[in-house]
Amino acid sequence: MIILDTDIFTHLTYGHANVVRHYEGIEEAEQLAVTSVTRMEVLRGRTASLLKAADEYELLAATKRLQMTEAALVDFLLLHVDEKAAGHFESLRTQKKLSKMKRPDVLIACIALAHDALLVTRNTKDFNKVAGLKLANWADD
Numbered sequence: 001m002i003i004l005d006t007d008i009f010t011h012l013t014y015g016h017a018n019v020v021r022h023y024e025g026i027e028e029a030e031q032l033a034v035t036s037v038t039r040m041e042v043l044r045g046r047t048a049s050l051l052k053a054a055d056e057y058e059l060l061a062a063t064k065r066l067q068m069t070e071a072a073l074v075d076f077l078l079l080h081v082d083e084k085a086a087g088h089f090e091s092l093r094t095q096k097k098l099s100k101m102k103r104p105d106v107l108i109a110c111i112a113l114a115h116d117a118l119l120v121t122r123n124t125k126d127f128n129k130v131a132g133l134k135l136a137n138w139a140d141d
Contacts, residue, residue, distance in 0.1 A: 001030070001032075001033060001077075001115050001116070001117040001118070002026065002030055002033070002117060002118045002120060003033045003034065003035060003079065003108070003111065003112050003115070003117045003118070003119050003120065004032065004033070004034050004076070004120050005038060005108060005119060005121035005123065006037070006041045006042060006104075006108075007121060007122045007123065007139070008120045008121055008138055008139060009034055009038055009042060009072075009076075010045075011122075011139050012072070013068060013069060013072050016139060018138055018139055018140070018141065019138045019139055021138075022136075022138040023138070031077055032075070032076050032077065033076055033077040033078070033079045033115075034073065034076045034077075034078060034079070035078075035079050035080075035107070035108050035111045035112075036078060036079065036080045036081070037104045037108050037111075038108065039073055039078060041104060043066075043069065043070075043073075046062065046066040047066065049062040049065065049066075050062040050063060050066055079111050079115060081107060081110065081111060082114060084114035085110040085111045085113070085114035086110070087114075088109070088110040088113045088114055089106065089107065092106055092109065092130065093106065098129055098130065101126050101129065102126075105123065105126055105127065109127060109130045109133055112133060113130070113132060113133060117134070118134045118135070118136055119133060119134065119135055119136075120135075120136045120137070120138050121135060121136075121137065122137055122140065124137055
C-alpha cells in the first residue's frame with residue numbers, strides 16, 4: 001500500500017512532472033490511499049480559496065479546483081484513524097523527538113504505520129524521525 005501525503009496529492013492534482021511519473025509507474029495491483037487527514041487538509045484549502053475569491057474569475061477558478069480535487073479523491077482508498085493507528089498515536093505522542101511535529105503529520109504517520117504502508121511525502125525532515133515509517137519523496141527526485 002502507498003499513502004500519498006497532502007503535499008504529494010496536491011502536486012499530483014496539479015500535474016507535477018516527477019510526481020505524475022512515479023504515479024504512472026505504479027503497478028496496477030498496488031493499493032493507493034490518502035488519509036482522512038489529507039482529505040480534510042486539501043478540501044479545507046480548496047474551500048478557503050472559494051471563500052476568499054475576490055471576483056467572478058477567482059470564484060470560478062476556485063470552484064473548478066474544488067471540483068477537480070473532489071473527483072481526484074475518489075480514485076484513492078480513504079484511510080481513517082482506527083484502533084491500530086490510535087495505538088501508534090499513543091506511542092508517538094510521548095516521544096520527545098516528535099514533540100514539534102504537527103498533529104496532522106503525527107496522525108498521518110500513525111495511519112501509515114498501522115497499515116505498514118509506504119508514505120510518499122516531501123516532508124521527510126519530520127517524518128524521518130518516526131521509527132519504522134517507510135518513506136519516499138516523489139517530488140524531488
